[in-house]
Amino acid sequence: MTVSKLDPPARVLVTKIGLDGHDRGSRIVAAFLRDAGMEVIYTPPWQSIPAVVKLAMEEDVDVIGISSLATDHLIVPKLVDALRSAGLGHIGLIVGGIVPDDERPALLHAGVSAIFGPGSPRDEIIAHVAALAAKVREIKNAEFREIAQ
Amino acid sequence: MSEEAVQLSLPGFEQAHGGWRAEYSRQIGTDRVVKNRSGIEIKPLYTPRDWNGDAFLENLGFPGQYPYTRGIYPTMHRGRTWTQRQLIGLGTPEDYNKRVRVILDAGATAISLLPCNSGFRGVDCDAVDPLLLGTCGTVINTTDHMDRALDTVPLGKISTAMNDPSPFTLLAFLLAVAKRRGIPWTSITGTSNQSDYISHFIANHMFYRLSLSGARRVLLDHIEFCRKHVPGWNPVSVVGQHMQQAGATPVETMAFTISTALQYAQDCIDRGMDIDHVLRRFTFFFDISISFFEEVAKFRAGRRIWARLARERLGAKDPGSWRFKFHGQTSGVDLTVQQPLNNIARVAVQAMAGIMSGLQSLHTDAYDEAITTPTEETARIAVATQNILREEAHLCDVIDPLGGSYYVETLTDQMEQEMLALIGKIDDAGGMYKAAEAGLIQAMIGQSALAFQEKVESGEEKVIGVNCYQADNVAPAGRPTERPDFERMQRHVASFVAYKAERSQADVRRALDVLKRAAGSERENIYERIVEAAEVGVTHGEIVNLLREELGFGHPLVVV
Numbered sequence: 001m002t003v004s005k006l007d008p009p010a011r012v013l014v015t016k017i018g019l020d021g022h023d024r025g026s027r028i029v030a031a032f033l034r035d036a037g038m039e040v041i042y043t044p045p046w047q048s049i050p051a052v053v054k055l056a057m058e059e060d061v062d063v064i065g066i067s068s069l070a071t072d073h074l075i076v077p078k079l080v081d082a083l084r085s086a087g088l089g090h091i092g093l094i095v096g097g098i099v100p101d102d103e104r105p106a107l108l109h110a111g112v113s114a115i116f117g118p119g120s121p122r123d124e125i126i127a128h129v130a131a132l133a134a135k136v137r138e139i140k141n142a143e144f145r146e147i148a149q
Numbered sequence: 150m151s152e153e154a155v156q157l158s159l160p161g162f163e164q165a166h167g168g169w170r171a172e173y174s175r176q177i178g179t180d181r182v183v184k185n186r187s188g189i190e191i192k193p194l195y196t197p198r199d200w201n202g203d204a205f206l207e208n209l210g211f212p213g214q215y216p217y218t219r220g221i222y223p224t225m226h227r228g229r230t231w232t233q234r235q236l237i238g239l240g241t242p243e244d245y246n247k248r249v250r251v252i253l254d255a256g257a258t259a260i261s262l263l264p265c266n267s268g269f270r271g272v273d274c275d276a277v278d279p280l281l282l283g284t285c286g287t288v289i290n291t292t293d294h295m296d297r298a299l300d301t302v303p304l305g306k307i308s309t310a311m312n313d314p315s316p317f318t319l320l321a322f323l324l325a326v327a328k329r330r331g332i333p334w335t336s337i338t339g340t341s342n343q344s345d346y347i348s349h350f351i352a353n354h355m356f357y358r359l360s361l362s363g364a365r366r367v368l369l370d371h372i373e374f375c376r377k378h379v380p381g382w383n384p385v386s387v388v389g390q391h392m393q394q395a396g397a398t399p400v401e402t403m404a405f406t407i408s409t410a411l412q413y414a415q416d417c418i419d420r421g422m423d424i425d426h427v428l429r430r431f432t433f434f435f436d437i438s439i440s441f442f443e444e445v446a447k448f449r450a451g452r453r454i455w456a457r458l459a460r461e462r463l464g465a466k467d468p469g470s471w472r473f474k475f476h477g478q479t480s481g482v483d484l485t486v487q488q489p490l491n492n493i494a495r496v497a498v499q500a501m502a503g504i505m506s507g508l509q510s511l512h513t514d515a516y517d518e519a520i521t522t523p524t525e526e527t528a529r530i531a532v533a534t535q536n537i538l539r540e541e542a543h544l545c546d547v548i549d550p551l552g553g554s555y556y557v558e559t560l561t562d563q564m565e566q567e568m569l570a571l572i573g574k575i576d577d578a579g580g581m582y583k584a585a586e587a588g589l590i591q592a593m594i595g596q597s598a599l600a601f602q603e604k605v606e607s608g609e610e611k612v613i614g615v616n617c618y619q620a621d622n623v624a625p626a627g628r629p630t631e632r633p634d635f636e637r638m639q640r641h642v643a644s645f646v647a648y649k650a651e652r653s654q655a656d657v658r659r660a661l662d663v664l665k666r667a668a669g670s671e672r673e674n675i676y677e678r679i680v681e682a683a684e685v686g687v688t689h690g691e692i693v694n695l696l697r698e699e700l701g702f703g704h705p706l707v708v709v
Contacts, residue, residue: 018281019266021355023707024395028602029596044707045354046270070266070355071284078278098486100521100630117486118519119615122606 006062010038010133010145014051016045017079018072023095025046025097025118026067029125038133049075049082056088062133062140063092075097080146090139092132096120159197164391166196173486180299185443186601187400195555200562203496208453208562212507212548216456218449218561219549226545232510233535234259234310234476239522240633242298242640244358247285249302251525259311259510260302263281265321270324271358271697273690274642275649283633285522286312286639290689293648295322306334310476313366314343314356314455317371318692319684324379328684338381342434342476344368345388345704347409347581351433351590353391354705361586363700367675368413369420374676375424385413386432386476392590392706393436394482397597400564401449404571405581406433406591407454411572412581424463428470434607436480437503439495442560445551448475448506450565454572459613475581476510477503484519487614492516497534505551521630591708645688660685660694668699 010023013028018022023045031041041059056064065085066076073095083089095107096116100111114128158412173193174180182189192199202209210216213223218383223229237248237260249260263286267277271289274282282288304327312317312353320341327337345347346364349357359367368385375384389406410431417427433451437444456471465471479499484492500513513531515523521529538544551557580586585591604610612619660682667673679692697703 017339019277020271021353021705022600023354027707028599031599044705071281072283074280075278088691098520102629119485119487119612129670 005130006134006137008039010063010064010130010137011041011059011061012038012065012129012133013041013043013052013056013059014065014067015043015047015055016066016067016072017047017049018070019046020068020070020072021045021099022069023067025063025069029065029067029084029096029122029133032122033126033129034084036130038129049079052079053082053086054090056083057086061091063094066093066095068095068097068099070098073097073103073107076107076112078079080110080112085128090136090143092129094125094129094132094134096125116128155206158201162197166198166666169606170196171262173354183401185560186438186440187398187443187544187564187567189443189560189567191560193374195559197555200555200558202391202558209552215460215468215471216453217472219455219552220370221452221474221509225507225548226504226539227548227696229538230462230545231319231504231508232259232308233257233475234261234510234512235528235532237261237263240283240287241287241387242294244633244637245289245298245301246300246523246527249298250640253302253307257307259310259339260309261312261378261512262287262289262298262319263312266355268319268689269355271690271693273688274643275646276690277510279635279639279642281643282638286628288638289319291648291686292322292325292329292683294645295319295640296326298420299323299326300674304330305332306524307412309337309339310342311339312343312348313341315346315359315367315371316679316692317341317344317367317540318683318689320379320382320677321680321692322674322689325684334379335381338475338507339380340383340386340432341371341386342383342386342432344371344385345409345434347412348388348391348406348704350705351585352393352395352397352594353388353406354707357438357703357705359703360701361488361582361703363696364703365416365582366671366700367696369416370674370676372417372427373420373422374674374680375421376500383430383432385430385561386412386434390434390436390478392594393438394480397594398597398601399438399440399443401571401597402435403447403451403454403564404568404575407451407568408575408581408584410455411458411462414459418463424465425467425470427465427615428465430460431474432509433473433475433476435475436482437477437506437508438480439483439499439502441498442557442619443501443564444502444553445506446560447556448477448503448508449549449552449557449561450568451475452507453561454568458572474487474509476512477506477508477510479503479514481514481518483514484514485612486519487514487613488620489520491614492519493534496531497538498598500538500685501544502533504538505549507549516634520682525630530675550671564620586706588706590709591706595708648686649688657687657691660687662693664695665699668696686689 034040212220217685265288311319372384387410389402452473457471515527516530586686664678667678
C-alpha cells in the first residue's frame, strides 16, 4: 500500500543503537515503509548515538525508527537528549521490538511517539509513521518560513 | 510404490482408497492448498502409496546404525535422556555464580554461560554505556572474572557450554582458571557452542567479531588446540539456529547448516587434520519451531544426509564421525508478547518435536522470553516442561516414535530431497564460505523471512493472540523487569578499571606482542597464544581488538 502523501516523500531512518544485532525486524519494517512510498535510510546495527544524530542531520530525516530486541531501548532517552542538543528535537522517534511494559513509560515520557511490539500490524506502523512525518514536516516548514521571512 | 505393487501387497487398497477419496471430495468441496513453512505441499492423508518401507534398511535402519535416521545411539532416550541445558547469564560474575550454584544444587550436571552483549561485540565493560551491561548475559572480561563466576563449580566434573564466538576468549579464561586450580585440561568437557562464524556473518550479526578469513583461521587453530590439549572439548558447534531465527525455512536451515559443516570439515582436511579426529567432536545446534511434523522431518532428514556425506564425501571411517549430535532450543520467534502464558503451550509443542526427533540436549524457552530475560520462576517452568514430557507424557519410552508414519516418512524424504538440492546449489557456488561471502544465503533468508511475515499479516499463517483470537483484557505479567543492580555493576566496572591499572603491564605487553606475531605467521597457533594471554591477565576486549587489527574487523554482509 502507498500511503505517504508527503511531497517529497517522508524520510525515515531505520537503525539500531547499542549492542544488539537482531535485525530481522528492522529489515522487514524498512522494506514495508519503503514499499509504502517513503524514503528509507537503513543502517546496520550497533550505531553509536552521535552517529545516528549525524546521519539524521545529513539525511534530513523526518522520523527515526529504533529497533531494540535486547535492552538497547534503555539508552533511547540518551538519544533523545542528543537529538535535542543538536537542534533536532523536532524529529519524530518510534521504537520497535521488545520493551517490557514497565519500561515503556520512561521512553514515552522522554519523547518517543510510539512503541511497536512484536506482532504489530504493518498498516498501523505505516499509518503512524506517515502521520508523524507529516507533523514533523509542518514544523520544519514553519521553521523554514520563519527563517525565510 | 507402484500401483501394481500396492495392489499386490494390499488387495482391495485401490477400491478403498478411491472410495475415501470420493467421500472426502464430496464433503470438503473445494480443498485448500496447505503448504508447510518449507513450501512443501501437505496432503490430507498419507498411505502406503506414499511410503511403504521398501527401502527400510537403506533409508532408516535401526537406531545407532547407519544412516541413523532413527537416532544416533542404540538406546536413545530410553537409555539416557537428553541433557537439560538451560542457558543462563545475567549481571556480574558474582550474580552468575549465585544462579549457577542453585542450578548445581538442584542436580544439574551441565551448565552454560551466556556473556553480556558487550562481550559479544568484542569489547570490555568499560567501553560501553553501563546501562547496557549484564542485561542479557554475564560481564566476563578476564580470567579473574571467570574464576569468580565459577567459584566452587567443580570444573572437570561438570560439562560447560560456552556461548563463545571466535576468538574463544571464554574458553581461554576457563582453561586459565583450571590451571590455577590445578585441574588438568584433559578433564575439561563442554562445547564452544557459538563457534560457527559463518552463521554469525550471515544471520547472527551480534556475535560476528573478526573478518571472515580471520575467523576461519582462528577456528582451525582452535580445533587443533583443543584436539591436542583439551580432547574432551567440542570446539565446533555448527549453528542452524540463527539462520532459522532470521527467517530461513526449516529446509533451508538444515541445508545451510550441513553445507557449513562440510565447509569446516573440508577446511580441516585441507589443514592436514585427520577427518575422523575432527568430526567426532562436531556438534550441531538448532532452533525447534512449532511446525511440529516439519521439525521432526527436518531433523530425521538432516541426520541421514549428514551420515551419508560424512562417510561418502568426507571419507570419515569412524561411525562416531557420522553421528549427527544436536542441541535444540525451542524457538523464541514463535513466542508472542500477546497473552504471554500461551507461550508455555507453544514451548511444550516445540520441545515435543525436538524430543521425538531424538535430540541430545535441549533448552526450553521461558514463556516470558519474548518480553524479557527469564526470571527464576519462568525458567523453572521451562525446565518443568521438559520433566513433564519425560516423566508424565512418557516421551522417552519408544525410540523414534513417529518413524514409520506414512506422513512423517514421506515428509522426511521430500525434505531430504529439497535439502540436497540446496546443498548442491551451495556446492555449485563454491561452498558455504563463498556462498555466504557473495550474499547468496543472506538473500534467500531475507526472501523467506519476508514471505513468512506476509503470510502472518495476511492471516494465512495464524498466530494466536496476534492475528486471531486477540484478547483485549489479558493483563501482562505485571512483574517489574529484572535488571542487574546498577550500583553493583558500576562497582564491577570500577574494579575492572583498577585491575587493568594494577596488573603487570610488562606481561600484558609481552603477551599481546606474542599474539600479534602469531597472527602474522601461519605457522603459529593463534589460540595457544590467546590462552597464554588470558593467563597473564590480558582482557577479552584487548584480545579481540588486537585480532581485529591484525586479521580484519568483522563486518557482516547485510542483504536488504
